[in-house]
Amino acid sequence: MNIVYELKHETNEEIEQVQTHFLLEIKNMSLTIERFNKGFARECLYAIRDFHLQIQHGEVVAVVGASGSGKSLLADAILGIQPKNSVIEGSVNYENQPLTEKRKKRLRGNDIMLIPQMTNALDPLMKIGKQVKALVKQKNKQKTVEEIFRKVGLDPEIYHQIPSACSGGMIRRIFIAMALASEAKLIIADEPTNGLDAEALDELLFQLKMLARDHRGVVMITHDLEAAMKIADKIAVFYAGETVEIVDRKHLKKGGKFRHPYSRALWNALPQNGFIPIEGSQPSPAEELAGCSFADRCPIATRKCRAEKPELQKIGKYEMVRCFYA
Ligand SMILES: Nc1ncnc2c1ncn2[C@@H]1O[C@H](COP(=O)(O)OP(=O)(O)OP(=O)(O)O)[C@@H](O)[C@H]1O
């Protein structure tokens, strides 16, 4: 209240910025892995080059990118479980405070929870019910877990089983149940829709939305643009370790288009839009890039794009695009 009052002379947009409370806000984040090749020469892998993301309570934000674009490393970096030989730079704030490695360690598994890409992340020897129950803070733990199992469509029998008795689809539901049971405010789901049939996929998307309705923030990391467009409030398109666009779903719902040539290419590659492929491949993380990461495959690239890296430009309250010509 006071802050807004003091900034009375600022523009409306600036006042809104002050009022916006982000659960997680990432700016210019990079993650570089250092390794030594066979000739013992030092080599850098630029796995994340320039990543931006903003998420508020109650929102689903999708990070959409192709295989190898750095999505899982991004999830690991937010949780503080990145490879030891990596260096993270940039600004990461959680609840408006810097998310230091020390703080990540404290919040991991409590405030911030990962739904991992691998389905073998549960304790293989502990009964599932017990693993979920361990996260419940309120009284009547058993009853709470049973209720959550019902919500996510898990057979109550699962309670007494160990993870190896469950299918991949069931394990994903167990992770959603764990997120619901916990008091986590931020859920990071890494490729949660992988390998699901159409029905299971819709169910899972609904469950992720349910987590957001519970006032939590859900970062859904995926290669599936279509799934992202179904539930995400905002979509951050990720290419070769960079956020190339952040689009608000409202813009797409109103018939607006993606603005970045890579996002447009992803959209054109969807079955309903004609399955149009694009030539070439994503630059390797080992490559140092002088210009735009997409320049080699971009239909509108110019000499400038190859020589100069475009910055992420703000084009609306939350929307951004990294292209000289978008
Ligand atoms: N520990 C590591 N050491 C060295 N390189 C790594 C390490 N982990 C990942 N990489 C490399 O970093 C790049 C990004 O990997 P990452 O797993 O984050 O991609 P992704 O977008 O999650 O891919 P996918 O969709 O296949 O899961 C890849 O080229 C990968 O080989």
Ligand code: NI
């Ligand atoms: Ni991954």
